[in-house]
Amino acid sequence: MAEETTNPTPAEPATAAKAAPAAKPTSPAAAKPAAAKPAGHAAPKGPPLATLTPELAQLQQHFGESIITPAPYVGVLVNDLSKLRDVMTYVRDQLGFDMLANVTAVDYIKEGYLQVVYHPQRSKGGQPITIKVRVPRGSDPVAPTEVAVPSLTPIYAGAEFQEREIYDMYGVRFEGHPDLRRILTWEGFYGWPLRKDWHEPYYEGDTKPFDSRWPGGHHELAEERVPWGDNVNYPPGFDPLNFNSDPDAGLYDSMLSGVPNAPIGPNGHAQQAPQPQGVGAAVSVYDRNYNTLADEEELQTDQIIVNMGPQHPSTHGVLRMVVKLDGETVTDLKLALGYLHRNHEKIGERNTWLHNIPYTDRLDYICGLANELGYVITVEKMMGIKPTERAEYLRVIMAELTRIESHFWAIGFLLNDLGAFYTPALYFITERDLILDLFESVTGSRLMCNYMRFGGVSRDFTEDQLAHARELAFDRIPRKIDELEQLLTENEIIKARTIGVGYLPAERSINYSLTGPCLRAAGVPYDIRRADPYSIYDRFDFEIPVFYGADVYDRYRVRVAEMRQSLRIVQQALNQIDQTKPGDIQAGKKAYNHRVPAGEAYGRVETPKGELGFYLVSDGGQNPYRYHVRSSSFINLNALKEMTVGHKVADAVVILGSLDIVLGEVDR
Amino acid sequence: MGLMGTGILKGLGVTLRHFIDTYAEDLKYILNKSGVQQPRPLRRQSPKNRGLVTVEYPRERLPLPENFRYVPFLVYDTEKQDDKCTSCGICAKVCPPQCIWIVRTEDPITKRPVPQPKEFYIDTTICMNCGYCAEFCPFDAIKMDHDYELSYYPTQEPHARLVHDKSRLTKPDTYHASIHPTDWHRELADRAAEEAKKKAAAEAKAKAEAAKPAGGAAAAAKPAPAPGAAQPSAPGPEKPAQADADKGSRE
Ligand code: SF4
Numbered sequence: 001m002a003e004e005t006t007n008p009t010p011a012e013p014a015t016a017a018k019a020a021p022a023a024k025p026t027s028p029a030a031a032k033p034a035a036a037k038p039a040g041h042a043a044p045k046g047p048p049l050a051t052l053t054p055e056l057a058q059l060q061q062h063f064g065e066s067i068i069t070p071a072p073y074v075g076v077l078v079n080d081l082s083k084l085r086d087v088m089t090y091v092r093d094q095l096g097f098d099m100l101a102n103v104t105a106v107d108y109i110k111e112g113y114l115q116v117v118y119h120p121q122r123s124k125g126g127q128p129i130t131i132k133v134r135v136p137r138g139s140d141p142v143a144p145t146e147v148a149v150p151s152l153t154p155i156y157a158g159a160e161f162q163e164r165e166i167y168d169m170y171g172v173r174f175e176g177h178p179d180l181r182r183i184l185t186w187e188g189f190y191g192w193p194l195r196k197d198w199h200e201p202y203y204e205g206d207t208k209p210f211d212s213r214w215p216g217g218h219h220e221l222a223e224e225r226v227p228w229g230d231n232v233n234y235p236p237g238f239d240p241l242n243f244n245s246d247p248d249a250g251l252y253d254s255m256l257s258g259v260p261n262a263p264i265g266p267n268g269h270a271q272q273a274p275q276p277q278g279v280g281a282a283v284s285v286y287d288r289n290y291n292t293l294a295d296e297e298e299l300q301t302d303q304i305i306v307n308m309g310p311q312h313p314s315t316h317g318v319l320r321m322v323v324k325l326d327g328e329t330v331t332d333l334k335l336a337l338g339y340l341h342r343n344h345e346k347i348g349e350r351n352t353w354l355h356n357i358p359y360t361d362r363l364d365y366i367c368g369l370a371n372e373l374g375y376v377i378t379v380e381k382m383m384g385i386k387p388t389e390r391a392e393y394l395r396v397i398m399a400e401l402t403r404i405e406s407h408f409w410a411i412g413f414l415l416n417d418l419g420a421f422y423t424p425a426l427y428f429i430t431e432r433d434l435i436l437d438l439f440e441s442v443t444g445s446r447l448m449c450n451y452m453r454f455g456g457v458s459r460d461f462t463e464d465q466l467a468h469a470r471e472l473a474f475d476r477i478p479r480k481i482d483e484l485e486q487l488l489t490e491n492e493i494i495k496a497r498t499i500g501v502g503y504l505p506a507e508r509s510i511n512y513s514l515t516g517p518c519l520r521a522a523g524v525p526y527d528i529r530r531a532d533p534y535s536i537y538d539r540f541d542f543e544i545p546v547f548y549g550a551d552v553y554d555r556y557r558v559r560v561a562e563m564r565q566s567l568r569i570v571q572q573a574l575n576q577i578d579q580t581k582p583g584d585i586q587a588g589k590k591a592y593n594h595r596v597p598a599g600e601a602y603g604r605v606e607t608p609k610g611e612l613g614f615y616l617v618s619d620g621g622q623n624p625y626r627y628h629v630r631s632s633s634f635i636n637l638n639a640l641k642e643m644t645v646g647h648k649v650a651d652a653v654v655i656l657g658s659l660d661i662v663l664g665e666v667d668r
Numbered sequence: 669m670g671l672m673g674t675g676i677l678k679g680l681g682v683t684l685r686h687f688i689d690t691y692a693e694d695l696k697y698i699l700n701k702s703g704v705q706q707p708r709p710l711r712r713q714s715p716k717n718r719g720l721v722t723v724e725y726p727r728e729r730l731p732l733p734e735n736f737r738y739v740p741f742l743v744y745d746t747e748k749q750d751d752k753c754t755s756c757g758i759c760a761k762v763c764p765p766q767c768i769w770i771v772r773t774e775d776p777i778t779k780r781p782v783p784q785p786k787e788f789y790i791d792t793t794i795c796m797n798c799g800y801c802a803e804f805c806p807f808d809a810i811k812m813d814h815d816y817e818l819s820y821y822p823t824q825e826p827h828a829r830l831v832h833d834k835s836r837l838t839k840p841d842t843y844h845a846s847i848h849p850t851d852w853h854r855e856l857a858d859r860a861a862e863e864a865k866k867k868a869a870a871e872a873k874a875k876a877e878a879a880k881p882a883g884g885a886a887a888a889a890k891p892a893p894a895p896g897a898a899q900p901s902a903p904g905p906e907k908p909a910q911a912d913a914d915k916g917s918r919e
């Protein structure tokens with residue numbers, strides 16, 4: 001924030017470093033990772049420290065052992081917050097980790113600090129590295145942290161939304177962030193929902209299963225459990241009847257006059273936002289026309305702010321694009337997110353490991369099976385188990401069919417956005433539904449499949465189902481993709497509307513942490529199935545389609561090409577699956593009360609939308625201590641502004657469509 | 669690239685083909701009267717269909733696959749005239765949104781748990797139809813239903829319409845057999861195998877007893893109540909152990 005001078009910065013690391021050891025005595029014999037590392041030597045009781053990868057060792061050598069120390073389990077800890085930007089610049093420029101895959105935080109409440117975790121990766125491929133910093137939680141539970149973490153937005157543009165999310169969920173203050181406002185909850189939200197001491201309405205217990213269900217489970221409707229009782233926190237002195245804050249004031253102000261956003265008050269709220277300069281005090285800013293053209297000679301056009309959404313057919317759900325228009329040209333764009341926010345991650349931390357699998361279906365509900373795969377392989381990585389051969393094939397078949405149906409959907413709706421209402425969309429939805437028929441007959445549900453298990457899958461394909469899959473993969477879908485191309489690829493209207501629209505060059509895309517088809521349409525052949533192979537993708541013969549236009553048209557073409565490649569994979573898998581043993585779909589014994597060894601892991605898969613990552617921390621119990629979803633839909637939106645500014649407002653709709661977001665995953 | 673407009677014409681060719689195919693498909697149904705009845709919706713939405721797909725829902729229905737899952741039901745064993753559920757509580761634990769509520773029956777005198785649910789609720793406002801309860805129930809006592817048309821009069825109490833209690837949940841195993849034939853046959857086979865195993869074990873035991881001086885009469889009497897009594901009581905010892913294990917695991 002602006003009023004924070006740089007003076008306190010040198011003092012911060014001292015407090016940060018001190019806070020960690022100071023917290024140790026307060027948590028004697030804590031089973032959780034103990035704060036054990038001022039000098040980098042393992043405390044006898046603490047969790048095992050990570051062994052450094054060559055890159056991290058190089059980093060440590062460059063910055064010295066006092067600044068970079070091995071962190072528990074994985075990665076390194078940067079002990080001096082003021083050096084964080086230097087470290088990350090070095091990581092990006094010297095080590096070549098040019099893309100910030102993931103940023104998140106963990107609340108170590110017993111130890112008294114919040115840990116921010118960065119996962120930079122190389123767009124050339126390979127595994128990400130893990131870099132962590134710690135900030136004390138602070139004394140006031142509803143104020144943002146006193147110590148600020150330097151924002152990485154100048155180094156990685158893709159950090160913008162992720163840091164805002166951490167601020168929103170954990171109250172970590174990021175210094176130098178261009179727009180540090182709440183992102184998934186609203187301005188004025190009380191408390192930091194992902195902190196361990198924050199309780200949701202209807203709070204019942206920290207972890208499931210709840211004792212009240214059995215053996216004395218007398219049913220009670222959730223609403224009857226005193227919805228406005230102890231579980232809901234209001235700020236002291238809060239009067240709901242007289243609450244009239246405008247949660248969007250900060251948003252509009254920042255767009256109208258370059259005034260920084262509403263400053264964060266001492267209690268963690270945006271204070272009543274200052275009125276934007278040049279706008280009458282009582283005038284609502286939404287429809288206010290105002291004039292920024294300095295040059296009197298020029299044609300005077302009005303700049304207006306238009307809210308597109310949240311209920312707008314173009315936004316693919318409940319998303320609000322706030323665009324500033326000069327005539328019809330977009331000059332600025334901001335997003336209001338969170339209309340579908342349900343704190344998926346908090347739910348995930350209450351759940352047991354197994355409970356989370358069906359919840360991942362609800363992230364990106366267009367491609368639920370791909371999400372399950374990501375979660376399941378991450379947990380398997382932590383548990384050190386491997387699924388059976390047959391399960392691997394079934395997973396790949398399902399995940400690739402999911403990619404095909406998701407791309408059918410994306411292309412169909414892109415055409416809707418272009419104004420070709422529903423004829424193409426329905427043609428492709430037909431094909432998608434045939435794939436969903438297969439999902440339904442195998443898993444029991446069309447979208448919420450809940451199919452993958454730790455170490456396997458829940459059901460085998462019968463012969464009939466295999467025949468259905470073969471019919472689709474060898475006959476129907478290849479034919480239909482040809483038809484799709486006939487219908488669209490050479491269509492002059494489509495070309496006129498999409499070529500050159502939404503351009504974002506490769507370096508910018510990487511810097512924005514863009515992943516998925518959008519990145520590959522910008523000429524970066526980054527696909528996790530090849531860059532950091534998981535499951536059995538290394539056995540199949542397929543290509544990563546790349547186009548170089550970096551515009552909407554090439555995003556469309558990449559998707560078509562990817563569908564063809566996915567088909568190749570499905571075909572090969574269907575041919576090879578006969579060599580596996582039918583019925584052998586679960587490694588080990590099927591269990592419901594899994595325990596995952598203490599530790600942490602970041603696992604990711606290539607979903608149809610891009611990189612879906614799961615950052616999981618286990619304390620050895622039945623429930624994840626931290627469950628973070630790195631959502632590609634959410635992070636890809638970082639780049640929307642740069643893609644859109646300068647285009648006409650009608651193109652903004654198309655550009656958003658070309659990103660192919662699903663709000664279930666954006667808002668989580 | 670060719671002439672301007674050829675791309676559009678090519679695309680229009682595709683829509684024309686769809687148009688014709690749809691009529692051709694319909695004609696086939698009309699000519700083949702018998703096809704109108706059963707296989708129509710089946711074929712309507714299948715990879716073989718060439719035209720447009722519209723299953724006119726309330727009039728036509730797609731056949732549900734056996735695995736289809738909707739809000740669960742409890743299986744009633746018509747042979748033994750008893751609930752299959754032993755109120756072991758596993759389904760309540762695996763249920764992700766925690767919408768299963770079970771009151772275990774207690775013996776009025778000894779206060780020991782009786783393997784039978786006294787009350788059993790599923791809050792369908794919360795159930796996410798994940799199927800875990802059916803998947804992890806060790807007694808095949810809870811299954812996912814095919815009845816997806818649940819609707820209620822708003823005048824009814826929310827409890828009455830949205831929270832399924834035991835009487836609302838319980839359905840005979842003949843119903844289960846009719847909607848899940850494969851699953852049912854597997855169950856029968858499992859049960860037969862178990863019975864055979866038990867019998868073999870009992871026989872072996874009887875033989876061993878007979879070999880001992882005590883003689884076979886007493887020993888032979890033992891396995892007799894086994895199919896009736898041992899079946900429900902078998903989970904007895906397992907249940908508390910399970911509960912303890914779970915308790916211990918979550919402090
Ligand atoms: S798991 Fe099966 S037997 Fe156990 S309580 Fe649930 S329905 Fe009853």
Ligand code: SF4
Pocket residue numbers: 739740759762763764765766767768790794795796797798799800801802
């Ligand atoms: S289907 Fe899933 S959510 Fe519904 S009662 Fe069973 S376990 Fe619970």
